[in-house]
Amino acid sequence: MSSPDSPVVEAKAVSKKFADRVAVDGLDLQVSPRLCFGLLGPNGAGKTTTLRMIYGVTRPTSGMVRVFGMDVGRNLRAVRSRLGVTLQQNALIEALSPRANLLVFGRYHLLRQPELSRRAEELIDFFELRSHADLPVRQLSGGFQRRLAIALSLMNQPELLVLDEPTTGLDPAVRLALWSRIRELRAGGTTVLITTHYMDEAQRLCDRVAIISAGKVIREGAPENLIAATLAPETVEFDCSSGEEASLLDGFGSMRHVRVGRRLMLYLDDSTSLIEHIRRRDQGDRRPIVVRPTNLEDVFLSLTGTGLEGNS
Ligand SMILES: Nc1ncnc2c1ncn2[C@@H]1O[C@H](COP(=O)(O)OP(=O)(O)OP(=O)(O)O)[C@@H](O)[C@H]1O
Ligand SMILES: [Mg+2]
Numbered sequence: 001m002s003s004p005d006s007p008v009v010e011a012k013a014v015s016k017k018f019a020d021r022v023a024v025d026g027l028d029l030q031v032s033p034r035l036c037f038g039l040l041g042p043n044g045a046g047k048t049t050t051l052r053m054i055y056g057v058t059r060p061t062s063g064m065v066r067v068f069g070m071d072v073g074r075n076l077r078a079v080r081s082r083l084g085v086t087l088q089q090n091a092l093i094e095a096l097s098p099r100a101n102l103l104v105f106g107r108y109h110l111l112r113q114p115e116l117s118r119r120a121e122e123l124i125d126f127f128e129l130r131s132h133a134d135l136p137v138r139q140l141s142g143g144f145q146r147r148l149a150i151a152l153s154l155m156n157q158p159e160l161l162v163l164d165e166p167t168t169g170l171d172p173a174v175r176l177a178l179w180s181r182i183r184e185l186r187a188g189g190t191t192v193l194i195t196t197h198y199m200d201e202a203q204r205l206c207d208r209v210a211i212i213s214a215g216k217v218i219r220e221g222a223p224e225n226l227i228a229a230t231l232a233p234e235t236v237e238f239d240c241s242s243g244e245e246a247s248l249l250d251g252f253g254s255m256r257h258v259r260v261g262r263r264l265m266l267y268l269d270d271s272t273s274l275i276e277h278i279r280r281r282d283q284g285d286r287r288p289i290v291v292r293p294t295n296l297e298d299v300f301l302s303l304t305g306t307g308l309e310g311n312s
Pocket of ligand 2: 047048049088164
């Protein structure tokens with residue numbers, strides 16, 4: 001039996017190999033109850049494969065995945081009845097309307113009237129789908145289809161909500177509404193496991209994040225702690241060609257920095273002397289310099305690289 005504080009998700013030394021490719025490579029993960037936990041990582045890092053193993057649509061090649069203290073492979077139905085999932089690819093019945101999709105999905109979870117319709121109507125309102133509730137799903141825009149996919153994952157009032165890039169393609173108002181819904185669910189005791197490529201979203205929403213690279217967790221912690229443990233607190237950002245970098249930064253070159261194209265970001269405890277130094281080098285020509293607090297995106301870039309080569 002699992003106690004109220006035992007991990008909701010526990011993965012130990014989990015690997016998933018496809019023919020010639022290792023998607024997940026000895027991954028360890030523990031998600032405690034009532035947290036919003038973020039899985040972050042570059043394209044191809046293994047996030048979706050990890051979520052698919054937690055949901056039980058993909059079997060691990062080796063290692064153990066337990067959800068609610070149960071082995072997922074052996075307790076699929078019991079795990080799924082307590083779990084809601086929105087995968088990266090929407091799983092919608094395109095010929096049916098949003099309302100019909102919600103009802104079909106609710107019946108799959110053995111909901112009966114009037115509760116079935118009550119939950120469907122509540123989710124139609126929450127995701128502002130009412131004006132589209134009776135159109136075939138295939139006529140809906142991508143953002144509306146995404147709203148419906150997320151609504152479906154909430155039909156069974158899950159204890160664990162798994163969301164794979166839920167906010168990709170959502171307009172800003174719906175994204176903010178979803179964040180507030182996720183916070184409400186978490187306050188009500190739901191555990192949320194989410195992937196996102198938006199680091200501002202992860203920083204604002206998640207209690208803890210794990211950064212995954214090439215199928216392994218490379219860092220884990222509360223966003224603020226991860227930032228403080230990885231980089232200095234101030235970031236200085238400006239444009240500078242790689243040819244110009246060595247002479248411009250003379251004396252500051254050993255500092256932790258990240259380059260994305262022409263953009264250079266340096267991490268320091270105090271930016272004053274660096275800015276004075278650049279102003280002296282530039283003489284009359286004042287290049288725009290941004291000074292800001294170091295954030296989770298900086299940590300992500302410094303740990304996972306910045307190129308387009310990724311892991312895929
Ligand atoms: N069914 C499959 N067959 C073969 N290779 C696969 C399969 N599914 C995933 N992969 C590979 O496994 C690796 C991890 O993929 P995954 O979809 O888990 O990454 P991800 O972190 O979710 O990436 P993204 O941010 O792009 O969604 C990739 O190299 C991918 O090509
Ligand atoms: Mg993915």
